[in-house]
Amino acid sequence: MSSPLKGKTVVVTGAASGIGAATAAYVASQGANVISIDIKPIATPTEQSFQADIGDKHSIDRLIQELPANIHGLANIAGLPPTRAAVDVIKVNLIGLKYLTEQLVPKLADGASIVNLASLAGLDWANNRESIMASATLDFDHTEAFCQTHAIAGARSYFFSKEALIVWTMQNRWTWRSRGIRMNAISPGPVDTPILKDFLETLGTRAEEDRRVMDRPGTPADVALLIAFLLADESGWIRGANIPCDGGMFSHVLCQKHGF
Ligand SMILES: NC(=O)c1ccc[n+]([C@@H]2O[C@H](COP(=O)([O-])OP(=O)(O)OC[C@H]3O[C@@H](n4cnc5c(N)ncnc54)[C@H](O)[C@@H]3O)[C@@H](O)[C@H]2O)c1
Secondary structure (H helix, E strand, O other): OOOOOOOOEEEEEOOOOHHHHHHHHHHHHOOOEEEEEEOOOOOOOOOEEEEOOOOOHHHHHHHHHHOOOOEEEEEEOOOOOOOOOHHHHHHHHHHHHHHHHHHHHHHEEEEEEEEEEOOHHHOOHHHOHHHHHHHHHOOHHHHHHHHHHOOOOOOHHHHHHHHHHHHHHHHOOOOOHHHOOEEEEEEEOOEOOOOHHHHHHHHOHHHHHHHHHOOOOEOHHHHHHHHHHHHOHHHOOOOOOEEEEOOOHHHHHHHHHOOO
């Protein structure tokens, strides 16, 4: 049986490491033409690769010029961990991701699928309506002032970036419906990649508790296969969804919080 991704052109950001590298490799193994993007050099060669900074508007503008038309999938995986400067985290994980996606829409094929890497850290989105709504029109030039106004500093930047990304994904459930283009998010729990140590450092005792109740952290492959499924036409009825991929942590946190 032929793979559902065979012959599709798929753009993968964050392809130099972790979940992005695993996704690029898996999707390529399924016969897709993979275009890898990262700020770092990409060790594993794919069909095409570009070094670009997703936190910088000009870099994204240059990248868009170079990318081909008729792209069938976009996996927005590049991201910075909570230990990095708050303004940079918001620019890469949220503003740049949204800007890249919106600029790329004209180059997407009808029926294309967009997959955003959110996080279990974005779970509390419903309780942060005001700041998330205020970020809707945020651009690169105003990110610093936005962070000051909304008290987004330190690790909060990471949580906020993922909360707003989940909401943006849901809001765009039907934005490009006339062209059959859909968007979904995946929220992994702790995954064993180079930034896992940053999460453990940030979450402190909460991370110890998570480690105690989890049987194991995720692997990049656990997430890559779900991304590949969401990129394929077979998942076409899934739209605007945020799907946990976390060994049960999302359900665990919610059941504990609501006393079930
Ligand atoms: N590892 C986890 O526990 C975990 C959990 C939930 C969500 N996530 C999310 O998954 C995604 C992938 O993370 P990972 O764990 O594979 O981390 P990783 O550090 O292994 O990979 C992230 C990649 O993004 C790239 N990147 C960072 N800034 C960039 C920029 N400005 N422009 C272009 N590329 C840039 C990095 O160079 C790196 O290759 C991230 O969005 C992260 O927030 C990770």
